[in-house]
Amino acid sequence: MAPETATDILQALDDLLEQERCALLTGDLDQMALLLERKTDLIDALNALEPEQQPDLENIRGKVMRNQTLLDGALQGIRQVAGRMAALRQLRHSFDTYDESGRRHTIEGAVVRQVEKRA
DSSP, rough: OOOOOOOOHHHHHHHHHHHHHHHHHHOOHHHHHHHHHHHHHHHHHHSSSSSOOOOHHHHHHHHHHEEEEEHHHHHHHHHHHHOOOOHHHHHEEEEEEEETTEEEEEEOOOOOOOOOOOO
């Protein structure tokens, strides 16, 4: 059943923001994707209300900002992991080291050779 009044919509959005917070804190990115569609629908429902029916969104604004901060942190963590994984992949191909005078030396990674046997 879809919320009809501004209060119902606001309560549903408030509940959804709490679910979103829990998903962010537990790292449940699949849940985040599911919540995004519902959140979009609720925001569209709020926007569709007549101006005199629109509720005060100050309480919701705080929760949205809190969740945005959590989401930014999660994205930063994902970027750091991706960067670290790229660095580890690079180590498979070569390794840079520096001597006492600061000159860089590259040590090439081992070349993996495979022999294919055919009957």
